[in-house]
Amino acid sequence: MPDNCARRDGELYLKQSPMNYTDEQLKLKSLRLRRSVLKWVKHAGAGHTGGSLSCIDILNVLYNRILNVSPQDFSSPDRDRYIQSKGHSVEALFVVLADRGFFQESELETMCRYQSHFIGHPTRKVPGVEQNTGGLGHGLSIGVGTALAAELDKKAYRTFVLLGDGELAEGSNWEAAMSAAHYGLDNLTAIIDCNSLQIAGRTRDVMNSEPLGAKWSSFGWSVSRIDGHDYGQLTEALAAPLKEGQPSMIIADTIKGSGVDFMEGVGKWHHGVPNDEEYSGAMAAFDAQLSELEGVLS
């Protein structure tokens, strides 16, 4: 068990975490977050639904167990940095930030509308967003920069970067990978939302990025591979003691479209809006799961 974690009722939680959610509570939260993603994508009539659903558990654990960030103190130079390099999964980030109180979820009614800051990729105009992203292959370099700054300033904050597996075809990622290891940035953790799909099909068919573990290890990173929908594994990997002198890579195997049965593992939902029938079916399924879980938890 990581030093900075404790167990309660057999479940890991981060000692510093202000929330101390149990895995069951996080599961409930993820259900609500997934439901929100679908709701706002449907409302906006646009969105990168599949990838938002694949990374939502990662964001849930990050924002509710790991990251030292808060709406009240977001300008603190000591805050942790979360950079979403796969910026297109912005709906997941929006609903998680709203849940953490960075803004009212109702503001998402303006998503993708004229003059809204809630556009199709993260921008700092939205409270809680650390960096503007959207072009792939940018976030890791920026993360190397913030991690280097922390080292130079002898500050304890950590930097987390979320990448997509399709994104890894961008060569700039590997420039960043090399430099993170060169500088021994153990305060930098990257997570691959490895959902195995991209717009044109399966990542292994479009441009095979495997073997990911061997690649990152050979670049000098400390690598773990986990189930990206398992709160325990995510927590353990994200809260693991830092490997001195090595950046950390967490390859999180995920399911694109996770939580909506007809979207799971189906490439066309990379970006896509469910029709009315699909939407009401998915929302009814969420509501049934929610009432069941809420019943158990109460």
Place this chain on the structure above:
Amino acid sequence: MSAPAGSMYSDAAESIAAELGLRKGKANLEVFAATVEELASKDRDVLAVVSDSRGSGKLGPFGERYPEQLIELGIAEQNLVGVSAGLASAGKKVFAVSPACFLSARSLEQIKNDVAYSDNPVTLVGISAGVSYGALGTTHHSLHDFAVLRAINNIYVVCPADNYEAREAVRAAAALGTPVFLRFGKAALYDLGSEDEQAFEFGKARVLREGSDLAFIATGETVIHALLAAEWLKRSQGLDVRVVDLHSIKPFDTDAVVAAARECDAVITVEEHMINGGLGDACASAILESGLSGCRFKRIAIPDEYTVTGSQADIFRHYGITMEGLVESASRLLAQPAAVS
């Protein structure tokens, strides 16, 4: 390697410079390195970030004296700019130093997204800019940087003409808090004087010489040639030629450019850049939008063709970016009748 070549100043140009009291200074690159070191000695947050470019950026001594303030990223310009953006977002005062040809092309998306759009206050330092690398060829020339960076929101584009401007531009960039691209060549430059009279300010042209028969509007390493040509035209034809040193391509001093067009009989723009999308186009737009018509106007720049091979001096001479070339262009333009307006 550098181009084996003679001076771009003819004997006549050298003697006019001497008679004007102009003194040969250093390369702007050296002034940049000295100024950044001076800033770094007083502020630990000042960083030079390089892509195997500490030597060409004259930053070797800086790296020895302030090893913690020189970040080496190897030959990887995209990462250079991305990392610089991250460092700047965490409060560092970053000078990202790389040959202008690579910095403004290979890492253009990082400049657009991670620096300009994200408002991470990096100072991008394009070294050995324009055709400074001469005979190394088109791969190493940056003749597109004004054009591409003019088309990006939230970045200053500044091209100092002498050592004074280079020093002031580096200091001003460090203090600015928003993105800047500084463009430096590696040839030793004449000091153009007048630093006491006109303080350096981004977006404010310096009028180095007054006149109303013709205006040269020039930038960077071409300004000296315009100044010498102005003096030659005075001596040979009695013309009073204004020389506007437009060091800031962005923000653009529209007032100075429009005033030159309004008050002078003709305007010639001069730049070490491709003719498309640079200083000349910016001046033409400003003049037309001001409502002036019939202004005799000529852009001197590197034409849209396979660039001639040779040293920077050879290339300048070939395309008429010398005192003699500019005098010839001026005489030709002034011989044209003004358009009927």
